[in-house]
Amino acid sequence: MxxxxxxxxxxxxxxxxxxxxxxxxxxCSEDCLYExxxxxxxxxxxxxxxxxx
Ligand SMILES: [Zn+2]
Numbered sequence: 001m002x003x004x005x006x007x008x009x010x011x012x013x014x015x016x017x018x019x020x021x022x023x024x025x026x027x028c029s030e031d032c033l034y035e036x037x038x039x040x041x042x043x044x045x046x047x048x049x050x051x052x053x
Contacts, residue, residue, distance in 0.1 A: 018036060
């Protein structure tokens with residue numbers, strides 16, 4: 001299951017996607033896609049490790 005990193009919506013099939021740092025992100029709409037492209041660092045954690053501890 002994919003989630004839109006911008007608005008947090010659960011996604012089914014979507015035509016909107018963007019590759020960033022070798023990973024593909026999916027979006028519910030063009031608006032979210034462009035928002036992400038405008039400021040990807042805001043929505044992507046650059047830390048490769050999930051620091052849950
Ligand atoms: Zn969205």
